[in-house]
Each structure stands twice: as C-alpha cells, then as structure tokens.
Amino acid sequence: MKLTDILKEKKNIVSVEVEPPLLGKGINSLWEMLDPLARLGISWVDITYHAEDIVGYEEGNDNGSGNGSNGLVPVFERKKPGTGAIAGAIMQRYRDQRMEAVPHVICSGFTARQTEEFLVEVSYQGVTNVLAVRGDPPKGPDGKRLEFAPVKGGHTHASELVQQIVGLREGHYLGAREGEPLDFCVGGACYPEGLAGESIKRQLEWLKYKIDQGIEYLVTTMFFENAKYFQFRDRAYAAGIRVPIIPGITPLSKVGQLESMPSMFGCTIPRGYREVIKLHQDELGEEEVKKTGIDWCARQCRELRRQGAPSLHFYANRNAPVAEVIELITPTSM
Numbered sequence: 001m002k003l004t005d006i007l008k009e010k011k012n013i014v015s016v017e018v019e020p021p022l023l024g025k026g027i028n029s030l031w032e033m034l035d036p037l038a039r040l041g042i043s044w045v046d047i048t049y050h051a052e053d054i055v056g057y058e059e060g061n062d063n064g065s066g067n068g069s070n071g072l073v074p075v076f077e078r079k080k081p082g083t084g085a086i087a088g089a090i091m092q093r094y095r096d097q098r099m100e101a102v103p104h105v106i107c108s109g110f111t112a113r114q115t116e117e118f119l120v121e122v123s124y125q126g127v128t129n130v131l132a133v134r135g136d137p138p139k140g141p142d143g144k145r146l147e148f149a150p151v152k153g154g155h156t157h158a159s160e161l162v163q164q165i166v167g168l169r170e171g172h173y174l175g176a177r178e179g180e181p182l183d184f185c186v187g188g189a190c191y192p193e194g195l196a197g198e199s200i201k202r203q204l205e206w207l208k209y210k211i212d213q214g215i216e217y218l219v220t221t222m223f224f225e226n227a228k229y230f231q232f233r234d235r236a237y238a239a240g241i242r243v244p245i246i247p248g249i250t251p252l253s254k255v256g257q258l259e260s261m262p263s264m265f266g267c268t269i270p271r272g273y274r275e276v277i278k279l280h281q282d283e284l285g286e287e288e289v290k291k292t293g294i295d296w297c298a299r300q301c302r303e304l305r306r307q308g309a310p311s312l313h314f315y316a317n318r319n320a321p322v323a324e325v326i327e328l329i330t331p332t333s334m
Contacts, residue, residue: 223247
C-alpha cells in the first residue's frame with residue numbers, strides 16, 4: 001500500500017526508521033526492536049542505506065589504477081549492508097499487520113544502473129514505497145566524512161534520483177529500453193532547522209523543485225522543539241509545497257546525547273530540556289534521564305497531533321525508547 005494512501009485512510013499514524021545491523025551481526029536484533037512496535041500498530045518502517053566507507057588502501061594493479069605515485073587504491077566496505085533484503089524480510093514477517101517497508105535509495109556510491117537494479121530487486125519483494133535522498137558521503141580510514149562526489153555514471157542530486165524513479169512509472173529504463181512500469185511512491189527528506197551553508201529559503205526552492213519532479217511526501221530530520229516544525233511547515237506552504245510534511249522525532253535517553261545529537265544531525269535542543277536532563281542526571285541517574293526523554297517526546301507528539309501533523313515518524317536507532325513513547329500517546333492512554 002502506498003504511504004500517501006495510508007496517510008489518507010488512517011488516523012494516529014506512527015512509523016519508524018531503523019538501520020541495518022552492522023556487518024557480521026544477525027537480523028534478530030532488528031526483530032527484537034520491531035516486534036513490539038508491530039504490536040503497537042506502526043504503519044511502515046524506513047530502512048537506511050549507507051555508502052561504502054574507505055577502510056584502507058592496497059597496492060593497485062598494473063593498469064595504472066593506483067592512487068597517485070604510491071600505486072595504492074582504496075578498499076571499500078559497506079559496514080551496514082542489507083537494506084533491500086531487510087525490506088523484503090519486513091514485508092514478509094509483518095504481512096498480516098500490513099506493515100510497509102520503505103528502503104532508502106541514495107546517490108552516494110551508486111551508479112544510475114545500480115540504482116535501477118536495486119529498485120527492480122525491491123519491487124520483486126513487494127516494496128512500493130521508497131525514500132530518495134542524496135545520502136551521506138563515505139567515511140575515510142580515519143572515520144571522518146569525505147566530501148560528497150558522485151561516482152561515474154551516478155547522480156549528483158536527489159532530484160536526479162527522483163527523476164529516475166518516476167521514469168520507471170512510465171516503464172522507462174536506462175539505455176532507452178521500455179519495460180513494465182514500477183510504480184513507487186517516492187518520499188524525500190527536509191530539514192526544519194536548515195542545512196549548513198544553505199538558507200531555509202534556498203532549501204524550500206530545492207524542495208519545490210523535487211516535488212515538481214515527483215516527490216509525494218516529506219519527512220523531517222529530528223527536532224526537539226515543535227516550533228521549528230510549525231515554522232518550517234508554514235513557510236513550506238507559503239512556498240507552494242502541498243505534500244504531507246511528516247515530523248521526525250526521537251526521545252533522548254542519555255546525557256551524552258545532548259552533545260552528540262546536535263553534532264551528528266544538526267538539531268538544537270531547547271535550553272529547558274537540557275537543564276532538566278542534566279539536573280536529573282546529577283540527582284537521580286540514567287533511568288530518570290530516560291524517563292524525562294520519554295515524557296518530553298510524548299508531549300511533543302501530542303502537540304504535533306493537535307496541530308495537524310499528518311503522522312509521527314520515530315528515529316528508532318541507538319536504543320531509543322520509542323515503544324515507550326508510542327504506548328503513552330496511543331488514544332486509549334491519552
């Protein structure tokens with residue numbers, strides 16, 4: 001079922017985003033997270049896709065493929081593989097709950113042909129929804145992000161990726177080939193607090209362009225102050241954006257996240273929230289910090305629903321206590 005249809009037909013919708021397990025880890029940890037959420041009635045699961053990181057260098061071959069004069073070539077490794085396979089496994093495991101899987105499709109590290117193959121493969125597994133994003137660039141051997149650069153034959157912008165996905169609705173495959181249509185519902189990402197080096201105004205212009213290319217809904221990056229979402233939603237509407245804008249949220253559960261979350265995701269944490277968490281850490285310990293995070297997130301959710309948010313999307317990674325929040329905001333417990 002397409003997400004746009006779910007948004008039209010259901011009320012009090014919740015969804016989550018998860019990451020594939022680290023290379024070498026089994027899928028059971030994912031089921032341990034998702035099974036309780038499935039019982040709580042989540043409607044779909046986003047599965048992130050990660051670029052291949054450079055984990056070292058090795059001697060190049062004799063055809064001149066080395067990196068500079070030292071003849072070394074990078075060795076790549078995808079540390080969280082399996083997005084497409086996990087999407088299919090989710091569709092199978094939770095088919096009775098009619099839960100949808102939404103794999104992320106990224107530009108980073110992919111050629112357009114590899115993207116096409118990925119989309120064909122997930123369509124075989126019953127996937128009809130994808131989230132199209134540029135994706136983070138890979139990390140170098142030192143763990144730091146490299147500058148984004150498309151691979152040869154790949155996309156530079158998410159808008160190009162959207163164009164390719166939408167072209168498949170008409171059965172347009174690469175190489176001027178025609179085939180059976182693949183009718184994906186395509187979502188995109190947005191940033192209510194802006195992106196580094198890019199104004200909100202410029203972001204909205206890009207979003208409007210991507211929507212004109214075929215984006216059907218948007219999901220925000222995480223935020224902890226609802227005013228940020230409401231301001232962004234109003235500005236988006238004024239800019240002519242009419243697709244659903246789904247708020248992305250998560251509960252804090254550790255004091256260290258007061259610094260790590262803003263650093264990693266470009267979000268701000270309200271001063272009052274910071275002060276309460278630090279107070280509880282000093283006086284009552286980690287469990288009270290977790291409870292504070294759950295309560296704050298639940299209040300966010302209730303206000304977002306009252307103010308007309310189309311649904312709620314939880315970032316369920318890093319052991320976030322998402323199930324506890326959903327239990328608090330279900331209609332029977334409000």
